[in-house]
Amino acid sequence: MSGSKCARLSGARVQQLLDSVDSVLFDCDGVIWRGDQAIPGAAQVINLLKEKGKRVFFVTNNSSKTRKMYAEKMSVLGFDVNEEEVFGTAYCSAVYLKTVCKLEGKVYLMGSDAMRQELEAVGIQQTGVGPDHISGKQTDWANVPLDPEVKAVLVGFDAHFSYMKLNRAFQYLTQQDCLFVGTNRDTRLPLEGGKAVPGTGCLLLAVETAAQRQAQTVGKPNHFMFDCVASKFGVDPDRCLMVGDRLDTDILLGSNCGLKTLLTLTGVSTVAEAEAHQQSGCAERQGMVPDFYVESIADLLPALQG
Incomplete structure (x- = not known):
């Protein structure tokens, strides 16, 4: 053409x-x-x-849903679709860690339960989903307990993002052999009526700034x-x-x-x-x-x- x-x-x-x-x-x-x-x-x-x-x-x-969840939503809306045709960043991140990085170990996951499900579907265990509240003082934060089996940090959309999660990701990433992956760099999630909320890119940039390392992103x-x-x-x-x-x-x-x-x-x-x-x-x-x-x-x- x-x-x-x-x-x-x-x-x-x-x-x-x-x-x-x-x-x-x-x-x-x-x-x-x-x-x-x-x-x-x-x-x-x-x-x-x-x-x-x-x-x-x-x-x-969007990393907040599994392929299955997306397919179910589309079916309800009248689309002829099956989950094999859906490629979200929750799924693609899991595939990337499994096939490209050939990860052997756990993931510290800053993300959703959907991301946990997609990781576990390809045989990757994770830690980190859910709230992580702060306690103690700075010396305690710098010596926060880490899982020795964690070999990668994966950052997606995390509604429970917190200072302690940022700190924990930073502590893992001070280990130079720890992989660093992000789902995407979208800085805003647009909503109806011209509204918006901060996107995953904001969270990823915070982790990159703290760790002084750049993540490999898998999304568009x-x-x-x-x-x-x-x-x-x-x-x-x-x-x-x-x-x-x-x-x-x-x-x-x-x-x-x-x-x-x-x-x-x-x-x-x-x-x-x-x-x-x-x-x-x-x-x-x-x-x-x-x-x-x-x-x-x-x-x-x-x-x-x-």
């Missing part, structure tokens, strides 16, 4: 794009749902893509997330489309992996932001310019129903 980037996808171009791909990767929040409500028409789009023989996968940086825009899908299902990047609502994660992942990219405007990023990246003259920012954009993925429906 020819033409300049950041073009509105409409008319005959929709069918041309769909004909050029065999697989489609969708981000979740802001793309196929918002909160607990499906984006109007999203379930029809997903189900029709599958009916027409396209392979559909879901890639999310890191190519490992796509590698998880591609290695399991044989996805050809030349015939794959990434659909997302964030330029700095979804679209950049697509650019990093050589995928076609489609921005939907039902979530975080705007066309104005994409155009600013395009006009910046900065090579790094060009990776955040989508090939196409739509108001909503429901814009694909006419071509799929025709």
